[in-house]
Amino acid sequence: MIGRTKTGAAVCLLAGSLAMAACASKAPKQLPPEPTGVATQTDDGANRIIPGSQADFVQQMAGQDTIYFDTDKYNIDSVDAAALQTQAQWLMKYPAKRATVEGHADERGTRDYNLALGERRANSAKNYLVSLGVDASRVTTVSYGKERPIALGSDEESWAKNRRAVTVTID
Amino acid sequence: MTIRNLLLAATALALGGPAWAQSAPTITPQPVVPTAPAPAPAVDDDGGLSGTVSDEAAWQDLGIAITAFATDQDLPTQTNAGTTASLGRALSDVISGDLRNNGLFKPSGPSGLPQPAYPQVQSPDYPVWSARSAEMLVQGYVRQNTDGTLTIGCYLYDVQLKQQLVKGGWQVGPADWRRAAHKCSDMVYSRLSGESPFFDSKIAYIAETGPKNRRMKRLAIMDSDGANHRYLTSGQATALTPRYSPDYKQILYLSYLNGNPRIYVYDLSTNQQRLITANSYPTFAPRWSPDGKWILYSMAIAGNTDIYKISSAGGGTPVKLTDSPGLDVGGSFSPDGSKIVFESDRSGSQQVYVMNADGSDQKRISFFGGRAATPEWSPRGDQIAFTHIAGNLRVGVMSPGGGSMRHLTDSWQDEAPTWAPNGRIIQFFRTEKNSGKTSIWQVDLTGRNERRLQTPADASDPAWGPIQP
Numbered sequence: 001m002i003g004r005t006k007t008g009a010a011v012c013l014l015a016g017s018l019a020m021a022a023c024a025s026k027a028p029k030q031l032p033p034e035p036t037g038v039a040t041q042t043d044d045g046a047n048r049i050i051p052g053s054q055a056d057f058v059q060q061m062a063g064q065d066t067i068y069f070d071t072d073k074y075n076i077d078s079v080d081a082a083a084l085q086t087q088a089q090w091l092m093k094y095p096a097k098r099a100t101v102e103g104h105a106d107e108r109g110t111r112d113y114n115l116a117l118g119e120r121r122a123n124s125a126k127n128y129l130v131s132l133g134v135d136a137s138r139v140t141t142v143s144y145g146k147e148r149p150i151a152l153g154s155d156e157e158s159w160a161k162n163r164r165a166v167t168v169t170i171d
Numbered sequence: 172m173t174i175r176n177l178l179l180a181a182t183a184l185a186l187g188g189p190a191w192a193q194s195a196p197t198i199t200p201q202p203v204v205p206t207a208p209a210p211a212p213a214v215d216d217d218g219g220l221s222g223t224v225s226d227e228a229a230w231q232d233l234g235i236a237i238t239a240f241a242t243d244q245d246l247p248t249q250t251n252a253g254t255t256a257s258l259g260r261a262l263s264d265v266i267s268g269d270l271r272n273n274g275l276f277k278p279s280g281p282s283g284l285p286q287p288a289y290p291q292v293q294s295p296d297y298p299v300w301s302a303r304s305a306e307m308l309v310q311g312y313v314r315q316n317t318d319g320t321l322t323i324g325c326y327l328y329d330v331q332l333k334q335q336l337v338k339g340g341w342q343v344g345p346a347d348w349r350r351a352a353h354k355c356s357d358m359v360y361s362r363l364s365g366e367s368p369f370f371d372s373k374i375a376y377i378a379e380t381g382p383k384n385r386r387m388k389r390l391a392i393m394d395s396d397g398a399n400h401r402y403l404t405s406g407q408a409t410a411l412t413p414r415y416s417p418d419y420k421q422i423l424y425l426s427y428l429n430g431n432p433r434i435y436v437y438d439l440s441t442n443q444q445r446l447i448t449a450n451s452y453p454t455f456a457p458r459w460s461p462d463g464k465w466i467l468y469s470m471a472i473a474g475n476t477d478i479y480k481i482s483s484a485g486g487g488t489p490v491k492l493t494d495s496p497g498l499d500v501g502g503s504f505s506p507d508g509s510k511i512v513f514e515s516d517r518s519g520s521q522q523v524y525v526m527n528a529d530g531s532d533q534k535r536i537s538f539f540g541g542r543a544a545t546p547e548w549s550p551r552g553d554q555i556a557f558t559h560i561a562g563n564l565r566v567g568v569m570s571p572g573g574g575s576m577r578h579l580t581d582s583w584q585d586e587a588p589t590w591a592p593n594g595r596i597i598q599f600f601r602t603e604k605n606s607g608k609t610s611i612w613q614v615d616l617t618g619r620n621e622r623r624l625q626t627p628a629d630a631s632d633p634a635w636g637p638i639q640p
Contacts (some may be wrong), residue, residue, distance in 0.1 A: 072516070072520065072521075074474075107584075107602070107607070108560075108564070108584070109521075109544075109560070110521075110544040110545050110558050110560070110564070110586050110587065111411060111412060111586070111587065111632070112412065112455055112456035112469065112500050112501050112544075112545065113498065113500050113501075113514065113516075113521055113544055115425075115432060115453070115455045115456075115471075116455070116469065116471060116476035116498040116500050117498065119453060119471040119474055119476065120471075120474040120475070120476070120498065122474070123471075123473055123474025124474065127474075141474075142430065142431055142432075142453075143432065143453060143471070145432075147386070147388075147409060147411075148384060149383060149384050149607075150384065152382075152383050152384060152605075152607070153605060154583075154604040154605045154607075
């Protein structure tokens with residue numbers, strides 16, 4: 001029922017200055033990079049990224065480390081599938097790396113149910129990665145329910161950004 | 172933490188020679204007539220609730236005068252309220268606050284009222300109170316015993332009938348003096364309303380601070396009036412959804428300690444905690460059975476959540492109660508322990524179901540549209556409180572069969588109802604749009620008397636414990 005936000009990279013850009021500050025203070029490993037100018041923004045910075053690291057994963061994914069869901073839903077659509085394929089390729093390239101899929105819900109639900117829903121979404125993403133050949137033992141899940149929103153507004157646009165599963169690799 | 176109920180003493184509260192005071196040095200009280208009102212002790216600062224009642228029109232507007240409790244001798248005490256005279260004033264302040272804040276009564280006093288002398292406690296000066304248009308009069312006394320404990324007596328009089336309606340007496344340790352005041356409030360409330368008591372009870376909840384995306388959430392407890400507030404966790408790990416055990420000795424809650432959401436049992440006497448399950452699956456939505464012998468919880472395996480119960484003694488084998496491909500979450504026992512109300516989205520959206528305590532005979536009961544979540548069975552057994560999600564989130568009640576659904580609140584986001592021990596009042600938490608700030612509110616079953624509880628920080632996930640013995 002709600003238009004889905006597939007431009008994960010724009011999440012922090014669109015959410016206003018408050019969200020920018022909040023995003024900046026959050027663990028940077030969870031942030032999608034800006035979609036353009038990655039290679040040119042800071043050559044020094046680019047040089048420091050170690051292949052196979054979480055920083056490398058975030059850079060390579062270019063926003064596709066996160067997939068989004070409709071209200072109360074947990075199915076993988078074609079956009080999600082493409083993102084998870086990109087994630088799986090990276091994970092297959094670095095077979096020693098482990099990852100956690102974090103499942104989240106928007107604020108418009110009750111706390112306990114949202115914990116269950118976040119777990120279901122994280123497992124949905126994990127199961128798809130496994131179906132693409134990633135060893136199940138390499139991927140764990142954690143649900144944050146509605147406890148860790150990335151977009152801070154109380155509107156459809158923010159809620160769409162918060163109904164998400166984020167893959168984070170473990171350095 | 173014990174309170175000795177002296178109500179049953181054969182000669183209860185006869186000031187001339189109470190049976191329970193035989194060890195006291197002075198069997199015959201030595202009345203001390205205060206020459207001036209005792210100064211107000213600094214109890215206003217220790218967290219008592221204040222609040223407004225939105226609509227009192229429908230309530231009986233009983234004029235209750237609550238006087239400062241008298242004392243036989245103004246002695247220093249080990250309480251935080253000062254001498255026995257100051258303590259007498261503080262006791263009546265607590266009682267007045269209790270009766271005012273529940274929306275039932277509009278008590279006056281102790282400020283601005285005549286202060287009965289010790290001998291007058293049992294023989295009120297009725298003409299004085301009649302002239303003040305008081306219909307009911309609460310008087311009492313406080314005495315310090317040689318061992319430092321306190322004996323507190325409480326009397327309710329009908330001014331027009333010139334008659335004592337009820338009396339009670341309690342012996343408490345210095346740290347528990349407020350409990351004696353709550354016992355007195357409960358006695359007055361029960362006598363005048365015909366309802367079961369609820370003031371002498373506690374609330375566990377989650378204290379929240381910080382910005383919306385980085386909330387610090389701490390386990391906290393307080394008395395039913397907000398006093399004796401205490402944080403139990405530091406906030407380093409997010410804490411959620413506490414539940415007091417029926418004996419108040421333990422608290423079940425969810426913590427992200429070690430990164431994953433798991434249910435812990437926190438022991439209040441040792442300040443130690445333990446996990447309730449041995450496996451590593453996420454567990455959440457903990458609840459006690461009414462007898463405290465079982466812990467109900469939700470556990471997710473491979474993305475699917477079901478409801479389980481396990482012995483609260485620890486080490487037992489979990490019993491799986493639901494087995495649907497949907498999310499089965501939460502749960503609340505009926506007061507007799509025979510049934511469990513829970514939520515499930517097996518039909519496609521969150522709805523409320525009832526099953527037997529062994530998991531058999533699962534039936535959906537909510538059919539009024541929208542989604543229905545967080546069901547909580549009333550301690551009286553006659554109603555189920557829940558969160559109704561239809562656009563906004565609102566607190567509602569329905570019968571155990573799913574009928575007679577009524578909304579009690581109408582705000583942007585109200586959720587997670589918890590019942591007062593007497594099943595007449597519901598607490599819940601309210602979230603502000605955009606800011607995400609939370610606060611605990613309470614509402615009576617008419618939905619008209621709604622007020623916010625004052626807490627030191629933002630507050631959510633209230634869990635009201637039972638009445639204390």
